[in-house]
Amino acid sequence: MTTNQDAGAPKASKGGVLNRRRIALLGSVFAVALAGAVAVEPVFGPSAPAFAQNPIQAPAVNQPPSFADIVEAVKPAVVGVRVKTAERETQTSQTLEDMPFFRDLPKDHPLRRFFDDFGFQQDSPNRDRFGRGPRGEGPRQHRRFGMAQGSGFFISADGYVITNNHVVENADEVELTTDAGDTLKAKIIGTDPRTDLALLKVDGAGKDFPFVKLAGAAPRIGEWVVAIGNPFGLGGTVTAGIVSARGRDIGSGPYDDFLQIDAAVNRGNSGGPTFNMQGEVVGVNTAIFSPSGGNVGIAFAVPSEVASHVVASLKENGTVTRGWLGIQIQPITEDIAASIGLEDTKGALVAEPQADSPAAKAGIKAGDAITKVDGQVVEGPRELSRQIANLEPGKETALTVWRDGKEQTITVKLGTLPDDPQMAKADNPRGSDQDKGAGSRALTDYGLELDSARNMPGAGSEGVVVTDVATDSALVDRLKSGDIILEVGGEKVSRPSQVAEILSTAKADGKKAVLLRVKSGDSTRFVAIPTDHG
Incomplete structure (x- = not known):
């Protein structure tokens, strides 16, 4: 039995049902495709909400600063x-007439003028093929211009x-x-x-x-x-x-x-x-x-x-204009600090005052450790250079100096830093041979061989020359053949035996290291060597 509604309803064919289902499916797919770009309304009434979605929202984050x-x-x-x-550049000796292509060009042809500007001599009754003039003067010169770019503000x-x-x-x-x-x-x-x-x-x-x-x-x-x-x-x-x-x-x-x-x-x-x-x-x-x-x-x-x-x-x-002391300086290493009794490595060690420099006139000596400038701590050689350079020439500056195991203050009137400062060079006359071989192997325990400077041609009359450094020596990175030891522990030396004696005494006194003043070429520096190699 059927109801009136059933009786009155049209009967769809099997094919018609499939067609409606296909249309509904395609409509759903279309709705999903648009959902990624914009929100859409349901296409087919109540059945569409299953496919409707909200736009994806990223979580809020702190943005980097905007500049x-x-x-x-x-x-x-x-x-x-x-x-x-502009740089003046001598023209080449090549002429246009040496180039076959240009021989037949009219004298006033633009190409002739162009290549003449770039260094090619045009043939001239007053000049030979090498560009030389009738009086033998050299070829004409042209200015070559260069361009550079940068920034400013x-x-x-x-x-x-x-x-x-x-x-x-x-x-x-x-x-x-x-x-x-x-x-x-x-x-x-x-x-x-x-x-x-x-x-x-x-x-x-x-x-x-x-x-x-x-x-x-x-x-x-x-x-x-x-x-x-x-x-x-x-x-x-x-x-x-x-x-x-x-x-x-x-x-x-x-x-x-x-x-x-x-x-x-x-x-x-x-x-x-x-x-x-x-x-x-x-x-x-x-x-x-x-x-x-x-x-x-x-x-x-x-x-x-x-x-x-x-x-x-x-x-x-x-x-x-910059302030100037006139000294050669070097870092204070742990060994150097131990050898001169400093508690830390702050400061700069004076390797050599320049002759007639403000530092030399004030009494600064080789081996002094400068630890403060006008009360400001010196962290190292570079900082000392900047601190002095930032002061006005002529200013009286208080330097805190560590010398002979105690601190003292030396006042220096700064000079003006020269554009090209020249370092003073020592006079090295040759001496006699009377000390030849004396104590020449006194530091074999350190891997060093020494000889008196006066026995070495060209070494001068002061100090002791390093003639050899063993490859397994602890000092191989600090000394080299040809170095001249001028002082050991603040005492001038002229014989290898003196070096050995001072080192032995320092070790007996409980010192961990001794400072050597060494000349290498035209410059001097300090080298600390430990006393526990004997």
Whole structure:
């Protein structure tokens, strides 16, 4: 029995049911496909919610800092630096007439003029085929121009710009390109090769330039920094990173004190600024460490506190004057500290005062350990060099010195660091042979063979010469054949037997090491040797 509803309902064929099912399935697939892009409404009424989904939501995370505001504020103060240099170059002796293709060219042909500009002599009745003139004068000379690029930044509204010395070195013309695309002529106010800094000046003509401030304090290791510059001529390039290290010595000189950053720095970034998160310049980008010549995440910048001192001096004097002691110094090792009675290795050991230098005049002696400058602790030789260099010439400076097992203060009136300081050289007259062989094998327990200097041609008359160092000697890395031992434990020596005697006495007195003053070539240094080799 059927109901009226059943009777009145149309009977679908088997094929029709399959068709409706196929359409419904395709509609579902279409809905799922769109769900990944936008939310969709159910397509087929109540049956569709099984396929409706919400967009995927990623969990909230802390975003890295944005540098956009800082860059927007400081970028207008950064400039590209283009340098033009000219070098005179003698023309080649080759003439156009030596080249078959050019022989038939008219005399005024553009190609002749072009190649003449690039070093090819045109045939002339007044010159031979080698370019020589009728009076025998040499070939004409042409100027070859070279271009270099770097970066810089304004530090004042009236147009002072900091860059690197190596960017503008030997420059004939300097042009700056601003962030807005303007080209400005600049002149060099002064340079300082020792810190690789240079100060430029643009004629402002009443125009106020956007400028940035040098930071007054060093950044902490791990702080964010932003570098802006002109790498490969791509002006206005911004990169970011962190301060990787401070106080880096890259071997460019005694005043090395670089910041190390991992912001991408490449050729052309030289002279550009590195900013902190307050928009202050913390460093002047100067060098990169790169086996390939490109960025590997190790760049070096001159700290802002160094740049401030140098720039102030360049602006006032056009050059940088530094304090000068006039001494050769070396690190204090643990052995040296033990031999002179110091508790630690801080300070710098005076290897030799330069003749007539401020240090020599004040009474500084070889073997003195300088531990403080005006009350500030000296960490090592490099720090001593920087501390003295930062003081004004003529200043009376108090040096705390460790000498003969006790501390004393010596006041030195600093001199001016010469551009090319020359070290004093000792006079070494030859002596007699009366001590030949005396005690020459007295230090065999140390793996050393010695002889009196006066017995060695060219060694002079003072000291004891090291004639051999055994390969298994503990001193093989400290002494070498030809070294001259001038003093042992502060006493001058002229015979090997004296060296052995002083070492023996020091060991009996309970000393762990003894200090030798050694001359190697034209320089002197100190070497500590332990007393427990006998």
